[in-house]
Amino acid sequence: MAEQTKLEQENLWLKERLATLIAAARDNERKLDRMTDLEMRLLATDDLVGILSLLLEDFPRDYALDHVGLVLHDPDSLISGILEAAPCSREQWSLRLLSSADPLQTLAGLYLGDYAACPESLRFADRGELCSVALVPVERAGRRLGALSLGSRCSGRYGEGMDTYLLRRLAAVIAICIENALAAWRLRELGVTDALTGVRNRRFFDLRLQEEMIRVVRERQSLACLFVDIDHFKAVNDRYGHGVGDQVISSVAQRLGRHLRGSDLLARYGGEEFVMLLPGLDRQEVRAVAERVRQVVSGGAVQVDDHRLSVTVSIGVAHWTPQRLAGQDPSVAAQALLREADEALLRAKSDGRNRVVMAGMPPADAVSLELLPLGL
Ligand SMILES: Nc1nc2c(ncn2[C@@H]2O[C@H](COP(=O)(O)OP(=O)(O)OP(=O)(O)O)[C@@H](O)[C@H]2O)c(=O)[nH]1
Numbered sequence: 518m519a520e521q522t523k524l525e526q527e528n529l530w531l532k533e534r535l536a537t538l539i540a541a542a543r544d545n546e547r548k549l550d551r552m553t554d555l556e557m558r559l560l561a562t563d564d565l566v567g568i569l570s571l572l573l574e575d576f577p578r579d580y581a582l583d584h585v586g587l588v589l590h591d592p593d594s595l596i597s598g599i600l601e602a603a604p605c606s607r608e609q610w611s612l613r614l615l616s617s618a619d620p621l622q623t624l625a626g627l628y629l630g631d632y633a634a635c636p637e638s639l640r641f642a643d644r645g646e647l648c649s650v651a652l653v654p655v656e657r658a659g660r661r662l663g664a665l666s667l668g669s670r671c672s673g674r675y676g677e678g679m680d681t682y683l684l685r686r687l688a689a690v691i692a693i694c695i696e697n698a699l700a701a702w703r704l705r706e707l708g709v710t711d712a713l714t715g716v717r718n719r720r721f722f723d724l725r726l727q728e729e730m731i732r733v734v735r736e737r738q739s740l741a742c743l744f745v746d747i748d749h750f751k752a753v754n755d756r757y758g759h760g761v762g763d764q765v766i767s768s769v770a771q772r773l774g775r776h777l778r779g780s781d782l783l784a785r786y787g788g789e790e791f792v793m794l795l796p797g798l799d800r801q802e803v804r805a806v807a808e809r810v811r812q813v814v815s816g817g818a819v820q821v822d823d824h825r826l827s828v829t830v831s832i833g834v835a836h837w838t839p840q841r842l843a844g845q846d847p848s849v850a851a852q853a854l855l856r857e858a859d860e861a862l863l864r865a866k867s868d869g870r871n872r873v874v875m876a877g878m879p880p881a882d883a884v885s886l887e888l889l890p891l892g893l
Pocket residue numbers: 713746747748749750751752754758759760761762763766787788789866870
């Protein structure tokens with residue numbers, strides 16, 4: 518009888534143990550499924566902002582985590598540049614960008630334990646309430662890209678003995694996604710950037726012109742287009758060589774870019790010709806900007822090696838008011854705007870160069886009063 522009771526007790530204990538193990542296995546399976554889902558979503562996102570918002574917003578919210586943070590090595594400010602240009606609110610993100618990789622090297626490997634005892638450079642100033650943390654290196658091909666941190670207000674949440682497989686797997690996926698996103702961004706940038714000057718290229722300009730046209734028609738704004746062409750540029754090449762010519766083009770691009778607002782666009786249209794799009798200005802303002810651009814270029818000699826070169830530009834301007842844009846087909850209007858600016862440029866050249874000509878102005882009005890001598 519006693520033997521039977523003992524067997525029944527053992528049986529009961531084994532059943533309970535089995536039920537606990539099955540529950541733990543189901544719990545692990547659920548965690549694995551959810552983590553796989555997060556990883557699939559990360560892998561399906563090829564832009565950096567999307568990846569970071571999945572990781573630093575959705576992940577802590579969906580998993581009810583006290584803290585998810587990311588420290589990333591950003592030696593050339595590429596990441597901060599991408600984030601600055603992106604229209605997203607990231608005040609809530611626990612994201613830190615490091616110009617030096619040194620703080621990341623203080624992390625010997627995966628760290629589990631007291632938040633207060635983890636390397637200071639990998640802590641987040643506003644997360645003092647955290648008690649325990651898991652810090653996972655984010656690495657790819659032996660390079661440390663950053664560190665992922667998961668923190669908890671509970672002191673025993675992250676500690677020795679915890680299974681770290683899912684965390685290490687997530688960190689590996691994050692590394693791949695961030696590298697891919699940065700590579701995709703670089704590739705996109707290469708496709709729309711002029712290699713010599715670093716300003717946008719004609720391909721980008723053509724795409725943006727269409728978009729801008731649609732936007733200004735919808736928002737009843739004006740749009741101005743400036744064609745800016747370096748005067749007598751052939752003479753620079755002939756006299757000093759193409760290398761010097763290249764540097765002059767580059768220097769003019771930098772000068773043109775100095776007075777642009779965030780909404781303006783500057784692109785190299787080809788050779789020694791640039792194009793600018795200025796939305797939302799009235800005719801007088803556009804004229805003033807064009808005149809300022811002309812003066813900025815001609816205002817000081819361009820120093821290339823031992824040569825000091827005076828450079829001037831001719832500028833043709835087309836300015837369309839909201840009234841003129843109203844009801845226009847955007848792509849037809851875009852072509853007409855370009856054509857007008859180009860014709861105004863031709864007039865600026867034929868009228869003597871180093872001047873601004875506004876389309877639709879009689880020649881007398883169009884000629885700049887501040888003609889500077891050509892220095893070539
Ligand atoms: N160095 C250099 N030269 C270029 C580049 N692209 C075009 N050019 C040269 O720019 C010169 C343009 O000459 P033109 O079209 O005659 O114009 P210009 O001499 O500036 O005369 P105007 O425009 O009438 O004042 C040509 O000699 C082209 O070879 C470039 O990327 N680098």
